Amino acid sequence: MKNCFHKEKKEDEAVYLRRKITLLRAISITISTVVGSGIFISPKGVLKNSGNVGMSLVIWFACGVLSMFGALSYVELGITFTKSGGTYIYLKETLGSLIAFLYLWSEFIVTGPANGAVVILAFAHYLLEHFLAPCTVPPVAVKLVALLIHYVTVALNCWSVSWSARVMNFLSFTKLTALTLIIVPGMMVLSKGHFENFQDAFDSSSLAVDKLPLAFYAGMFAYSGWGQTVYIREELVNPRRTIPLTVIMSLVVVTTGYILTNISYYTVLTTEEILTSDAVAVTFADHISKWLSLIVQVLVVLSCFGTLNGGLISGAREKFVAAREGQWPPLFSMIHIRRHTPLPAVMLQVPLLTFMVFSADLYSLLNFFSFSRWLFIALVVTGLIVHRYRHPEVPRPFKLPLFIPVIFIIICLSSVAMSLYSAPGNCSIGAAIILTGVPVYYLLIYRPMPARCRALFSYLTFKLQTLLEVVPQEIRTY
Template identity: 55%
Template sequence: MEETPTKTVENNEKEKVDGEVVCLRRKIGLLPAVSFIIGTVVGSGIFIAPKGVLINSGSVGLSLLVWVLCGVLSLFGALCYAELGTAFTKSGAHYTYLLETLGPLPAFLRLWAEFLFIRPAAASYMSLAFGRYVVEAFFTPCVAPTVLVKLVSILAVTFVVAVNCWSVNMASRTQVTLTFIKMIALVLIIIPGVIALAKGKTENFQNGFEVDLLTLDRLPLAFYNGLYAYGGWFNLNFITEEVINPNRNMPLAIIFSMVTVTVFYVLVNVAYYTVMTPAEVLLSDAVAVTFASRALQGLAPVIPVLVAISCLGSLNGGFFGAPRMLFVGAREGHWPAIFSMIHIRRHTPLPAVLLLYPLVVLMLITGEIYQILNFSSFARWFFIALAAVGLLVHRYRFPLHPRPFKVPLVIPITFTVVCFFIVGLSLYSDPWNTGKSCAITLTGVPVYYVTVYRFRLPHRWRRIFNYCTKQLQILLEVAQQEVQTY
């Protein structure tokens, strides 16, 4: 992309406020880091995905096994990212690791896919789930108006964007609070399920591993549903530069968070199948609400509210983390320079956060959320697997590179093989959505060579480009980040 414009006198005066350097601050301690991961992972997935896992796995026992394996696979991936995050202490997660290990083109393609459809799809789905649960609480048993659901969803996105533009501390405190509330929701589901199980209600688990309905081509879709519910384990790596003592806190936060989430998810699914039959799970579009109507009759109205809060927490975590990838990409010259700038007083990557907002709102209005989520899974997991390959390549090429946290070699190898197996099998099970995902991602190749690799604006256009960037700096009150060494 175009070179960073020369700073004006006004911009130089804005570089420091109250004698402080304009940069991202290390304000995320261990508790906010744990809350950030759990709060992002635990969203609408655990309340909706069990139906998709059961449909594609074919039995109760196998679906529970899929949930366990998805948790283990996510933990393996999180451990790989913990090593990468302590070896490369820049924010940006997938983008940074691909850039440092495999080069600029894979990194740019990950950035391109993330902001073209992966992140807007995930945020749109989460905000629509929030809107649906909030609105339906007032319209039950009637169908909630779609326009009202979308309006409430847009308001939720607007609120989250405002919080993340305003203050890093406010966003992290909001995440801690919402995480605490959503864990209460999971406990309210687990307790009655465990009580019913202790009383001997086990008929739904008998013959739990009947695999007559299982076909190999549907198994990747079962994993995609489960892995979507675990999605977000990598979000702490988006904000490495803002984590206090990352060499210690990142591995601790990742391990504790993923073990906790896996245990809770398996227990929640056991509770579902203790109270509900597989047929009832398949008939429900909101499994948690159906469960509450059967097992928590007195608290049934509370569950939709708690689910909505859970969705809001995941939405907040996504908007907190993902813009940091764009911020780092712009800082490396793969995106316009304005998106690598920080608000001079609030120390938030304001332009990067604001760019994501219209993309999510546009996707909300179109309403093509579920199809987009299906084909976005291929690109997401392909690049995650590629980052694990990068870890192995970098270990081989630079064995003496400092790695404060190093996982056993079997973990990245297993994670890489399983991810590529799932991604490759999806080419057979869902070729249409997978093909679209590949095609859209590959559109980034000519964009990279035209705008990054060989980009040279004529002098006249360069002046116009720099002028527009400076005006946006003044309007948004942002400045270039002070370069720091970690």
């Protein structure tokens, strides 16, 4: 009895990531991550690049279906493999270490920071537009406020996993409330017979086929975050049940909400008003009433905060697992001795995101990271099929019909290929950044470092470990 008690006590005091994410928390985290700046920014990008109202609604629906296909593919992988890390760990387990490292490299250098920068810039723009109206919002003020909220989010995730999850529970409610406050007034206006903005909805003269990939990217950006649960798999309670239920329930709610929200936008606002607005939700609310405008503005700000928090959670777990797998510095696989959070991995993105915020504007960032992100997501689902045929003996409690991942791969790769024609500059930059990871992999990962370099690296790791009060996890969680 004494030994058993001692063992339980030791495990309770051990340093590792606890399973604290229940089904409700997982759904809240997913909805809070998906419903963010995208639905309040992307309507402009989707409409501009699709050419007309009708095609933009088709794209919003198609993006929802495609997101479901991709998310279900991730569900199969998340149940088959027991490690956290999402895209990174699935690429490593199915297509090999080099592809996984190239994804990790591009996420660290540009994709992750750019995604976070888009969200926090949207947050700052919506917040300051209210307080400084009718004056023009100074760009420097937007950037400073954006960075402030990012640093607050980093501090929250360094402090407590439980508190971060509780915040996401609250924010998921605010996000759904924001969508409801847009949908209900829009449907009321539509019920009174205001269909004028839907006339010639599929006007072929304004359709730009070569720009459709950019419209697709803008729409998929609004749905990004659907694979949130697999990044924190080792922290989920009953993951085999939680992962599929979370994905299906979350995406049904989000897709329905997005389509109804866009219908409301088009009912109240003209095409010109949407294209000239940097804050479509606020412009919509201004047409309804001043009090609604204020409420929507506050809720949009909270929505952006939730998306930023969710992205930070998944990004940190990705680097944490990569370090544990030996493809990233070992410091980032360590956990705070009292907080039980992956503190070094959470802090990793701060410098590059700060640089991104001060170096580019919102829409250039959106196009910049979309190419590489969707290329690697397509490769993940390709890896699912490859792993099925290479390892038919592996148990798969959740197995999709083959046509679902195949359709997802074809559409993603087709859009990536078309984007090479639509935006060759951004795609070329994205491809070049990915390829810079090849020499890094062979010099630092594939081959062992010289003894002197290893000694210096170990010394620096020890000093930082002492400073941050972190240690490697003491109990295996996968």
